[in-house]
Amino acid sequence: MPSLLEQEIQSQPGVIAHLLERETAHISQIVAQLPAFDYIVIAARGSSDHAATYAKYAWATLAGYPIALATPSLQTLYKTSPRMANALVVGISQSGQSPDITAVLAEGRRQGRPTLAITNDGSSPLAAMADHVIELHAGLERSIAATKTYTAQLAVVALFAAIWNGDRDLLAEIQTLPAALETTLRGASSIAQSVERYRYMDRCVVIGRGYNYATSFELALKLKELTYVMATSYSSADFRHG
Numbered sequence: 001m002p003s004l005l006e007q008e009i010q011s012q013p014g015v016i017a018h019l020l021e022r023e024t025a026h027i028s029q030i031v032a033q034l035p036a037f038d039y040i041v042i043a044a045r046g047s048s049d050h051a052a053t054y055a056k057y058a059w060a061t062l063a064g065y066p067i068a069l070a071t072p073s074l075q076t077l078y079k080t081s082p083r084m085a086n087a088l089v090v091g092i093s094q095s096g097q098s099p100d101i102t103a104v105l106a107e108g109r110r111q112g113r114p115t116l117a118i119t120n121d122g123s124s125p126l127a128a129m130a131d132h133v134i135e136l137h138a139g140l141e142r143s144i145a146a147t148k149t150y151t152a153q154l155a156v157v158a159l160f161a162a163i164w165n166g167d168r169d170l171l172a173e174i175q176t177l178p179a180a181l182e183t184t185l186r187g188a189s190s191i192a193q194s195v196e197r198y199r200y201m202d203r204c205v206v207i208g209r210g211y212n213y214a215t216s217f218e219l220a221l222k223l224k225e226l227t228y229v230m231a232t233s234y235s236s237a238d239f240r241h242g
Contacts, residue, residue, distance in 0.1 A: 003143075004142045004143040005143040005145060005147065005226075007143075008141070008142070008143050008147045008148045009147045009148070009185070010185060011139070011148050012147065012148050012151050012181050012185070013178040013179070013181040013182045013185070014178070015136075015137070015138045015139070015148045015151070015152055016151065016152060016155050016177050016178050016181060017178040018137050019136060019137050019138070019152050019155055019156070020155070020159070020174065020175060020177070020178075022135070022137050023134055023135070023137070023156065023159065024159060024163075024171075026134065027134060027156075027159055027160055027163050028163050030116070030132045030134070031160070031163050031164055033132070034088065034114055034132075035114055036086075037065075037086055037087055037088040037113075037114065038065075038066075038086040038087070039065055039066040039067065039068060039086070039087055039088075040055075040059060040065050040066070040067050040068070040087065040088045040089075040090060041068045041069075041070050041084055041087045041088070041089050041090065041104070041108070042055055042056070042067060042068070042069055042070060042090045042091075042092060043069075043070035043072050043089070043090070043091045043092070043100075043101045043104035043105070044069075044070075044091065044092040044093065044101060045072070045093070045098055045100070045101060046146070046221070047094070047146040047149070047150045047153075047218060047221065048092040048093050048094060048101075048150075048153060049069070049092075050150070050214045050215065050217045050218045050221070051092055051118075051150060051153035051154055051157060051214065052069055052090075052092050052214075053069070053213060053214035053217065054153075054154055054157055054211065054213075054214035054215070055067065055090075055092075055157045056069065056214075057210060057211050057213065057214070058157050058158060058161045058211065059157070059160070059161055059164070061161075062161035062162065062164070062165045062167065062170070063160075063161050063164040063165050064165075065088075068087075070089075070104045072098075072100035072101060072103060072104050073100065075100065075103040075104060075106075075107055076099065076100045076103055081107045081111075083111070084107070084108055084111050084113050085111070085113075086113075087108070087113050088113065088114050088115075088116065089104065089105055089107075089108030089109075089113050089114070089115045089116070090115075090116045090117075090118065091104060091105045091115070091116070091117050091118070091119075091126050091129075091130065092117075092118045092119070092153060093117075093118075093119050093124075093126050094119065094120045094121075094136070094141060094146060094149040094153075095119070095120065095121060095124060095141075096117065096119035096120070096121040096122075096124025096125060096126035096127050097121075097124055097125060097126070098126070099125070101126055102125045102126045102129050105117065105126065105129040105130055106129050109129060109131075114131050114132075115129065115130045115131045115132070116130055116131065116132045116133075116134070117129070117130035117132070117133045117134070118134045118136070118153060118156050118157075119133065119134075119135065119136065120135065120136040120137075120138050120141065120149055120152075121135075122135045134156050134160075136149055136152040136153065136156065137152070138152045144225070145222060145225050145226055150218060151181075154214075154215075155174065155177060158170070158174055159171075159174055162174060201229060202229060202230065203229065203230050203231070204220070204223055204229050204230070204231040204232075205231070205232055205233075205234060205239070206219045206220045206223075206231055206232070206233045206234070207233075207234055207235075207236045207239055208233065208235070208236065209235055209236040209237060213233075213235055216233040216234075217233040219231070219233070220232055220233040
């Protein structure tokens with residue numbers, strides 16, 4: 001019987017298809033309702049922070065907004081808050097239970113800024129603190145390592161960017177994601193054969209750049225979580241400089 005991790009990996013095409021069906025029109029409504037803002041502050045941790053890094057590239061490139069990744073410990077540890085004038089404040093959390101991410105949205109709300117939550121739990125504290133909520137519709141995450149929820153977060157970010165920018169070609173491409181995921185998953189046995197030669201490695205460097213930079217961090221995290229290999233991610237541009 002497949003492990004919980006394998007089951008959730010295999011569920012990704014269906015999760016993304018369900019997400020696109022449920023949230024495309026909803027995101028269009030959110031974009032239409034958002035007040036004017038000059039930049040975006042995103043708070044996230046773990047795999048969700050890697051999705052936020054993807055948003056830093058996608059939303060800046062496709063929607064033209066400067067992106068700042070929040071430092072949640074400013075609120076929770078140092079009891080101080082940066083000024084977020086003219087910002088859209090976004091929290092990304094699979095569970096929506098992270099108190100430090102919720103604290104960033106709470107501070108954004110206190111400063112009168114619009115807030116948005118991207119979460120798998122529409123009844124979570126994070127969702128309750130947001131003016132707008134986008135649910136992942138990924139179902140209960142039973143595996144400790146995030147898979148389907150991470151790719152769902154990436155899909156939400158891409159969908160938001162396409163709708164913000166009115167990019168119909170990108171919207172059409174996003175609709176092909178479930179089929180593309182199915183094609184990739186059908187190659188699982190070939191992938192397993194390819195990685196066999198690396199099963200005894202004890203260190204790994206993962207290199208990425210641009211839109212793939214975020215997932216280089218996610219791959220490094222997965223290697224550490226699931227194989228205990230010491231993996232580190234670098235931008236290919238930084239890696240070249242030593």
